[in-house]
Amino acid sequence: MHSYQLAPGNWEVIQFTQEWDDEAGDHAADGETFAAGAARFIGSLSLHFEGLSVGDVVQVRMSESGGDAPEAVHPIHEVIGAPGGMYGFVSLVKRIGAGRSMRVRLLDQSKFDIEVASTVLTALTWKESCPMSSSSQLPEGGANLRTAEMYAKELARACSLMG
Template sequence: MSAPMAPAEWRAALTAEGVRYTELEGWTTRGRDAATGKKFGPVYGSLNHHTAGTNSLHAIAYSGQSSAVPAPLAHTYLPKNGVLVLVAAGRANHAGLAAKNSFDAIVAERPIPKPDKSTGTVDGNDALYGVEVENLGNGVDLYTRAQYDTWVRYNAALCRHHGWSGGSVAGHLETSVEGKPDPAGIVEGYGRRGRFTFTMAQLRADVAERLAHPASWSPSTQETDTVPDYVNLGLVHSYQLAPGLWDDIEFTTEWTDEPDGHATNSPTFVKGAARFTGSLSLRFEGLPKGEVVQVRMSEYDDAGALKADHPIHEVIGTAGGSYAIVPLTKRLAAGRNMRVRLLNQSDDQVEVASAVLTALVWEG
């Protein structure tokens, strides 16, 4: 429960979150509080809508939907260009009646159940911020990249100001007892993501991601379907592998025409967030026939702590040298890095004569 933001707080929260915005004349005093005798607030969350029309600002701020549903119809309006418009600081006619079971979930920041009128209703106009996002909601009209980026930032700004999580962000379809379908549609893209179908779950996830960073953060805009980086690492010199201990392969050269900053003189061969596929070619000398060197990929965090081990591959000793090609395919989360480790299970030192890693790496 929080008091609605004052105009100065709106400006500060939006500016900090990197929201581009304009102020419609009279927005600081516009609202339905006096006309209805109902004061806006306290507030519990952010309710999101699409306009189901075009060039909707006039209706939202001035003409309203009908005589029964006069303006303002939202606190903010988000057009295709991604520049948010501040419409009203007071009570707005955007939410109507919200099912109590859905409203209670928003307040508690837990998963929102299907709205059930039999649980009772709450006047959402009293307690929820409302944003109208320009879109027909017909599955053809696109939310632009700029529009969706502002949409995420806007909701994060409200949440950050009030100390809410992404669980305080809801869609009209999640609260309406009239079966309203908004918001819906197709998004042109966001961050590294290409075109995708809008869902409230995705919007909440994107808001939560923003809230996990400082307000000044911006998502990377490199899409995941771009040309991957090529990683080709190896050893300048062979080295001895002692028995009985897991030991990282420390690659000491990068065999590419255009080195791309992949680790050399380091056990790390790729850093997350990333996905990769490739192989590791190994040659051992001095591994007794029938003895084993185990090979596995292991995940570490940025502080160097081991976080996860992946399945083991075994190289079995043969006469005249021992060879193996180990497949490398994995998705790696942000803040993780991947190494290859070896365990010599024989009683003698073994020479790691060659280790050549080749992989294609996609960021994200």
């Protein structure tokens, strides 16, 4: 990702400009989308901002689209300015419906432009064509008894065994 300036007051979609791996083909080169439905995903977003004043805030949120405009927005996470460069981390765990795509948007709430020095998104995505992708298929007790990592590993193993 190339660094860029983020102006205050408007939600801006992150443009991901470098791809390390995209076996599912859900991310176009220089694109905004990191997952397309119907699918489930788990991952993280690492952020590095320069010029964010102490106490100022950048809000981060995922949004689903069926086209260019957001159709559903998810909870907001906040990165709060501290002395020096600011680093933030956001967990990404969701389900996205068929025909929708997922993006990440930023809102600079300071009074000045800041530099988005880097964003790195890492995600594992499972298409819902796997019969184990429904939470109704979990053992009694549900996902709240398992960590997301354990569930993700079991789901990946089950889907790979099914072809």
